[in-house]
Amino acid sequence: MMFLVRCFGxxxxxxxxxxxxxxxxxxxxxxxxxxxxxxxxxxxxFPPLEESVSYRGELVFVDHANRRGCIRVEGxxxxxxxxxxxxxxxPYGIIRYHGAPADLRDIPLGTVMRVRAYLPPDPKTSSVPxxxxxxxxxxxxxxxxxGIFPAENHAxxxxxxxxxxxxxxxxxxxxxxxxxxxxxxxxxxxxxKQGGDGKAAEQKLTLDTATRFWxxxxxxxxADLIADGTWPASGKKSLGGQSVLLGxxxxxxxxxxxxxxxxxxVWLDDVATQRAAQSQAEVHKTFIRSRWxxxxxxxxxxxxxxxxxxxxxxxxxxxxxxYADFQKGSSAMMNGAENTLKHTxxxxxxxxxxxxxxxxxxxxxxxxxxxxxxxxxxxxETDLIIEGIRPGKVVRVRPAAWPVVxxxxxxxxxxxxxxxxxxxxxxxxx
Amino acid sequence: xxxxxxxxxxALCLGASLLAGAAExxxxxxxxxFPPLDKSVAYRGELVFVDHATRRGSLRVEFKSxxxxxxxxxxxxxPYGMVRYHGAPADLRDIPIGTIMNIRAFLPPDPKNSSVVxxxxxxYPLPLENHAxxxxxxxxxxxxxxxxxxxxxxxxxxxxxxxLAxxxxxxxxxxxxxxxxLTIDSTTRFWxxxxxxxxADLVAEGTWPASGKKSLGGQSVLLGxxxxxxxxxxxxxxxxxxVWLDDKATQRAIQSQTEVHKSLIRSRWxxxxxxxxxxxxxxxxxxxxxxxxxxxxxxYADFKKDGYTGAINGAENTLKHAxxxxxxxxxxxxxxxxxxxxxxxxxxxxxxxxxxxxETDLIIEGIRPGRVVRIRxxxxxxxxxxREEFLGEGAKIEDRFPKPDIFPIYR
Numbered sequence: 001m002m003f004l005v006r007c008f009g010x011x012x013x014x015x016x017x018x019x020x021x022x023x024x025x026x027x028x029x030x031x032x033x034x035x036x037x038x039x040x041x042x043x044x045x046f047p048p049l050e051e052s053v054s055y056r057g058e059l060v061f062v063d064h065a066n067r068r069g070c071i072r073v074e075g076x077x078x079x080x081x082x083x084x085x086x087x088x089x090x091p092y093g094i095i096r097y098h099g100a101p102a103d104l105r106d107i108p109l110g111t112v113m114r115v116r117a118y119l120p121p122d123p124k125t126s127s128v129p130x131x132x133x134x135x136x137x138x139x140x141x142x143x144x145x146x147g148i149f150p151a152e153n154h155a156x157x158x159x160x161x162x163x164x165x166x167x168x169x170x171x172x173x174x175x176x177x178x179x180x181x182x183x184x185x186x187x188x189x190x191x192x193k194q195g196g197d198g199k200a201a202e203q204k205l206t207l208d209t210a211t212r213f214w215x216x217x218x219x220x221x222x223a224d225l226i227a228d229g230t231w232p233a234s235g236k237k238s239l240g241g242q243s244v245l246l247g248x249x250x251x252x253x254x255x256x257x258x259x260x261x262x263x264x265x266v267w268l269d270d271v272a273t274q275r276a277a278q279s280q281a282e283v284h285k286t287f288i289r290s291r292w293x294x295x296x297x298x299x300x301x302x303x304x305x306x307x308x309x310x311x312x313x314x315x316x317x318x319x320x321x322x323y324a325d326f327q328k329g330s331s332a333m334m335n336g337a338e339n340t341l342k343h344t345x346x347x348x349x350x351x352x353x354x355x356x357x358x359x360x361x362x363x364x365x366x367x368x369x370x371x372x373x374x375x376x377x378x379x380x381e382t383d384l385i386i387e388g389i390r391p392g393k394v395v396r397v398r399p400a401a402w403p404v405v406x407x408x409x410x411x412x413x414x415x416x417x418x419x420x421x422x423x424x425x426x427x428x429x430x
Numbered sequence: 431x432x433x434x435x436x437x438x439x440x441a442l443c444l445g446a447s448l449l450a451g452a453a454e455x456x457x458x459x460x461x462x463x464f465p466p467l468d469k470s471v472a473y474r475g476e477l478v479f480v481d482h483a484t485r486r487g488s489l490r491v492e493f494k495s496x497x498x499x500x501x502x503x504x505x506x507x508x509p510y511g512m513v514r515y516h517g518a519p520a521d522l523r524d525i526p527i528g529t530i531m532n533i534r535a536f537l538p539p540d541p542k543n544s545s546v547v548x549x550x551x552x553x554y555p556l557p558l559e560n561h562a563x564x565x566x567x568x569x570x571x572x573x574x575x576x577x578x579x580x581x582x583x584x585x586x587x588x589x590x591x592x593x594l595a596x597x598x599x600x601x602x603x604x605x606x607x608x609x610x611x612l613t614i615d616s617t618t619r620f621w622x623x624x625x626x627x628x629x630a631d632l633v634a635e636g637t638w639p640a641s642g643k644k645s646l647g648g649q650s651v652l653l654g655x656x657x658x659x660x661x662x663x664x665x666x667x668x669x670x671x672x673v674w675l676d677d678k679a680t681q682r683a684i685q686s687q688t689e690v691h692k693s694l695i696r697s698r699w700x701x702x703x704x705x706x707x708x709x710x711x712x713x714x715x716x717x718x719x720x721x722x723x724x725x726x727x728x729x730y731a732d733f734k735k736d737g738y739t740g741a742i743n744g745a746e747n748t749l750k751h752a753x754x755x756x757x758x759x760x761x762x763x764x765x766x767x768x769x770x771x772x773x774x775x776x777x778x779x780x781x782x783x784x785x786x787x788x789e790t791d792l793i794i795e796g797i798r799p800g801r802v803v804r805i806r807x808x809x810x811x812x813x814x815x816x817r818e819e820f821l822g823e824g825a826k827i828e829d830r831f832p833k834p835d836i837f838p839i840y841r
Contacts, residue, residue, distance in 0.1 A: 218626070279617070286615060407498065410502055414840065420838075
């Protein structure tokens with residue numbers, strides 16, 4: 001009898017323990033039990049964008065080799081008080097700058113970026129700190145308000161304001177400028193480029209002598225616009241709702257303003273916008289050609305003596321000319337990679353160590369392509385199937401037309417130390 | 431007699447070893463003094479990593495082997511260390527990752543408090559002199575040393591190719607530098623007057639060939655250099671990111687970067703060393719400080735005896751303000767500039783050669799002789815700086831003396 005009582009006691013304690021653990025993760029009621037399970041991306045699947053959380057902030061710190069960094073997230077309080085908030089790119093996460101694909105190393109520190117992000121897919125191996133699930137709803141105290149430390153810190157999309165506007169078909173309409181001593185305020189609204197109901201809220205943005213104006217193929221200064229009479233040397237002038245794209249940064253601002261962004265760049269016309277996008281697209285194309293196209297392994301059909309045929313989905317968001325380089329019948333190389341997109345290698349780099357083979361087929365998926373995917377699958381045959389090339393794993397693929405180069409040391413795994421494969425969040429200051 | 435001889439030889443040996451020891455003592459900068467530039471070590475490499483808030487980063491240093499194997503080597507800026515980009519003062523945050531930078535550096539002044547590693551990398555012969563007094567990009571070096579690149583020939587295929595060029599000095603007595611091969615492609619920007627051009631633009635107007643070789647006749651330009659992995663087993667070959675085709679374009683680039691830095695310094699305040707403090711009563715004191723060098727002259731011109739209220743604040747060697755929870759704008763010692771003194775002769779690198787006497791009624795521990803401070807004249811804006819750029823309340827030891835842990839170790 002005593003034994004049964006003890007067993008029952010342990011059972012009750014155990015159940016209480018389970019409940020206590022659940023309570024630590026997230027508060028929930030019985031009715032919410034089904035819906036409160038937080039969404040996390042799964043390995044080998046592109047997550048639905050509608051499950052992501054969006055926020056924006058200033059890029060403060062970059063660790064491009066591990067595809068992570070810090071953003072000062074805009075919340076409800078005083079922006080300057082917000083500590084830099086770590087984020088990591090998902091392996092298929094897309095970065096866009098000036099309306100074109102980019103790498104984190106291309107984004108100047110200080111740029112205001114927009115983020116679409118999820119909870120860490122696997123909290124145990126997150127390269128950035130794992131936070132309580134409801135963290136974005138908590139008041140961070142110290143006049144910082146809510147929303148500045150979202151637990152959703154694994155990004156599928158990170159883009160600057162110009163990229164956001166081009167993707168969403170929006171433009172800034174400049175209403176008025178007020179200049180004093182080569183600096184001042186611009187009043188503008190963010191509206192659909194075509195149409196719009198004119199009801200968008202007006203925003204005040206600062207600008208100064210460091211602001212660049214792009215017109216056609218010219219790079220102009222505020223002094224140039226003043227000299228040609230377009231803008232006033234001093235005082236207010238109506239800008240008549242001129243449609244432009246803006247590059248935004250953040251600078252500390254006086255007068256106790258909670259948050260006011262600063263205009264780093266103004267693209268005054270479509271030619272200037274296209275040239276900026278083309279320039280960044282060229283940078284990224286040469287980058288991907290040397291680092292190879294990232295992809296997911298969908299399936300492996302094993303043959304004999306190390307032979308196999310690998311079906312992989314190329315990640316999305318690249319320039320179309322890069323995908324066009326994957327041609328049926330051409331030779332190619334494939335190498336295992338980590339979630340940070342670092343190549344697995346040893347001391348000689350991927351150009352030496354990757355599995356060689358040929359592209360048997362290139363298939364384009366029909367229907368709606370999820371963000372993160374290109375919708376393009378390649379079937380690749382190799383005689384050196386390795387552990388890094390298994391279903392669900394990330395790989396990088398090089399078609400024959402791309403150069404064989406040796407990568408710098410920090411961009412591939414060396415002697416396979418644990419922290420190289422799974423970088424810890426220790427790099428981020430508290 | 432024998433004992434005397436033995437003592438004599440022992441003293442001789444000791445003396446000799448002491449002399450040898452003194453000769454081998456490596457030079458380290460001292461706190462409160464600007465070190466002589468000729469004691470620094472010069473090298474160059476690719477900027478790979480930046481921690482701008484603590485004024486440090488990593489450089490892939492060029493050495494006599496395959497460049498891609500060179501692991502990122504950490505460096506820290508000395509408090510008076512200068513960063514220059516596009517021929518103008520800059521902050522580390524302004525320099526794009528990948529830029530080739532030229533560095534002049536010393537051994538850590540105090541190895542115990544170094545924010546970067548002080549032990550040698552056993553695999554690679556990389557410099558231990560990792561505390562920089564000067565870090566500058568290629569155009570800045572050329573402008574400072576009176577050098578230009580002379581373009582000899584371009585050879586293009588499929589929108590990419592090679593440029594043959596030499597870096598020439600205006601000083602006729604300077605040694606001739608060897609011809610270099612540099613890569614170029616569709617990402618290269620060409621600056622002409624106020625135009626920003628691409629390779630396709632130059633090809634379209636017939637200045638450069640669409641394909642094949644063309645002599646460029648020794649055209650004088652400035653080049654921005656970066657590094658990209660290159661094929662064919664080349665040990666090191668740099669890539670041209672930017673070409674400034676004329677003086678107007680160069681001047682516009684300088685002006686642009688100058689404006690960026692002026693606005694940064696006005697919000698973060700001018701860094702300086704405290705030379706001396708004359709103490710008064712009830713917390714009153716007059717601090718004499720030497721402003722650090724390398725800034726735009728208009729910033730120094732803002733320091734004048736005007737009777738208006740400015741501010742002075744303690745700072746760390748990383749130039750981080752001491753701040754508490756409200757930041758320097760709230761916590762700094764208020765006061766007025768009594769005098770601005772220009773020291774005679776040529777100022778050493780790191781110094782502006784300008785001293786300021788500043789009177790305050792709130793002399794604090796951070797404002798002592800030899801310490802680093804930041805000072806704001808009355809006409810600079812009073813803004814609150816972001817959290818990572820000042821020490822918080824009850825500053826943690828790692829805030830004041832950042833550890834090298836942030837840098838991965840590559841073997």
